[in-house]
Amino acid sequence: MKHISRFSHLGELSDKDYFRIALSVDCVIFGFEDGELKVLVIKCNIKEYKGKWSLLGDLVRPDEDLDSASYRILKERTGLDDVYLEQVHTFGKVNRHPAGRVITTTYFSLVNIKDYQLKLNDNELHWHPVNDIKEMAFDHFEILTTCLERLREIVEDHPVVFNLLPRKFSLRELQSLYEAILNIKLDRRNFRKKFFMMDWLIDLNEYEEDVPHRPGKLYKFNQAKFGKKAKKVS
Amino acid sequence: MKHISRFSHLGELSDKDYFRIALSVDCVIFGFEDGELKVLVIKCNIKEYKGKWSLLGDLVRPDEDLDSASYRILKERTGLDDVYLEQVHTFGKVNRHPAGRVITTTYFSLVNIKDYQLKLNDNELHWHPVNDIKEMAFDHFEILTTCLERLREIVEDHPVVFNLLPRKFSLRELQSLYEAILNIKLDRRNFRKKFFMMDWLIDLNEYEEDVPHRPGKLYKFNQAKFGKKAKKVS
DNA sequence: TCAAAAGTGTTTCCTATACACCCATGA
DNA sequence: TCATGGGTGTATAGGAAACACTTTTGA
Structure with missing residues (x-):
């Protein structure tokens, strides 16, 4: 490994003292089910945090871009x-991981739970209601909190929540989702007005089925208005 | 180093393959002078980018928190x-640094140029107008752009720009600063109204001196309204 | 007396919010 | 026929933006 002369004024430590940090990526994957915001977690299997929930993460490979690692x-x-x-934030306290110096960059993602069969591997992968989580392994509860705050900021202006819903959805489902994310009650009339005014929805001229009340109209997200912007890492 | 069992499903690579990444911090330090937004840069001395400007950065020490590194x-x-x-963003493309795998976490800061004598070391430290910069060493131009965008978002809601001004300032200076950051012209009457309404300013009952026109009133930032919130890493 | 910037109010428009009733459907 | 949520409109208040003239000072 070449000497990093950009940092050469630090004479006391050699390169090999620095290239001893591991970088991981942790993903906070939000889903929406039964009117609740959920997050994908896994049972932790290291002894210090045995049985606690942790986020989905992995070490970044030496030949892998940071963003690519999150997609992987x-x-x-x-x-x-x-x-x-x-990408949301990078957490780098010295002792955040018991096994060594591991700095983690966190990403959040929004997926529609029902659309996909999760690959339930050897470990206990699980959708857990966000509001029920009070502690996690490592600093993952802090990470979750930070990502949830970011999600709340972002949904105010950006049409990202549609990733959490099926392709066709009713306005009730959409409002219920916003209420779950923001943890507040919204006025139905104003909510509808706002969304129609923003022109984010396409009326499908279809109606809900199998609901025990008057079926609501179904809509889909007006993707054309946003192109790929809402779909890729910024 | 203990084995990181959390990541143990990755059998192909051993720990020592992962703990070979270096982490750096790069600081985008903004200042304000002569009606222009400036950024603190340094001449790059590695051969690949000889003579180009780069940001102030350094490797994170193995026993140092990430945030602490930025303060240091x-x-x-x-x-x-x-x-x-x-903290703004972490950049982690595989080949972003010619000397090896270096991932960098970027921070931005706002300082008042005049209040402090910079420690001009061996290297060519320099305040450069942000708008004049078209390229930099490494991916630092992208980093600068990202941090500038973040700055523009943040000043809309948060009283952070006062760090760029002397303790006492006129409304003209404050407006000129906003115009420099946002790169737009603002209406003077609405600008004044807005700031008085937000109650961010304390009237010092003093006036500018040595200006070639009618002196304006001087104000200071109403720090008490915000406590330490605006001063520390979030 | 001139140039340059300080200081000051009003109107308009848009957005956010608060709020209540009838309608359609399934059970 | 009842329960449940669907669907709709209006009034108000507050903030954002557009806009022009008089005043003060230094040169």
């Missing part, structure tokens, strides 16, 4: 690609 | 501590 992890764990994925 | 770099290069510093 999502693909490996859920079978999904071409979904919304966004 | 700022302190070493500018003598400043207790300034606004915020």
Whole structure:
């Protein structure tokens, strides 16, 4: 390995002292089911945090771009690609991982739970209601909180939540999703007005079926208005 | 080093293949001078990018928190501590650094150029107008662009720009700063109204001196309204 | 007396919010 | 016929933006 002369004023430590950090990616994968915002978690199997939930993560390979690592992890764990994925924050406290110096970059993603069969591997992969989680392994609860805050900021302006819904959805489902994410109640009339005004929805002229009340109209997301912007890492 | 069993399903590579990544921090330090937004840069001395500007950065030490590293770099290069510093994004393309696998986490900071004597070391440290920069060493131009975008988002809602001004400033200086950051012209009357309404300013009942026109009133930032929030890494 | 910037109000428009009733469907 | 949610409109308030003239000071 060549000497990194850009950093050469640090004479005291040699390169091999620095190239001893591992970088991981942790994905906070949100889903929506039964009117609740959920997050994909897995039982932790290291002894320090035995039995606690942890996020889906993996080490970044030496020959792998950081962004690519996040896509790989999502693909490996859920079978999904071409979904919304966004980098949120990098956590780097010295002792955040008991096995050594591991710095982690976190991404969040939004997927429609029902559309895909999760690859339930050897480990206990599980959709857990976000609001029920009070602690996790490592610093993952802090990571979850940070990503949830970011999600709440982003949904105010950006049409990303459609990734959480089936292709066809009713306005009730959409509003229920916003209420789950923001953890507030919204006025139905104003909600509808706002969405029609923003022109994010395409009326499918179809109706819900198998609901025990008057069926609502179904809509799909007006993807054409946004192109690929809402689908790729920024 | 203990085996990281959390990642043990990756059988093909051993721990020592992963713990070979270096992590750096790059700081985008903004200043304001002569009505222009400037950024602190340094001449690059590695052969691949000889003579190009680069950001202030350094490798994260193995026993140093990521956030601490950003404070250390700022302190070493500018003598400043207790300034606004915020993590923006982590860049991790495989070949972004010619000397090896170096992933960098970027922070931006806002400092008042005039208040401090920069520690001009052996290298050519320099305040450069942001708008004049078209290319930089490494991926630093992309980093700069990303941080500038973040700055523009943040100043819309958060009172952070006061770090760029002297303690006492006129409304003209404040407006000129906003115009420099956002790269737009603002209406003076609406600008004044907005700031008085937000209650971010304290009227010092003092006036500018040595200006070749009618002196304006001086104000200071109403720090009490925000406590430490605007001063620390979030 | 001139140049340059300080200081000041009003109107308009748009958006956000609050709020209540009838309608269609399935059970 | 009843329960459940679907669907609709209006009034109000507050913030954003557009816009022009007088005043003060230094040169």
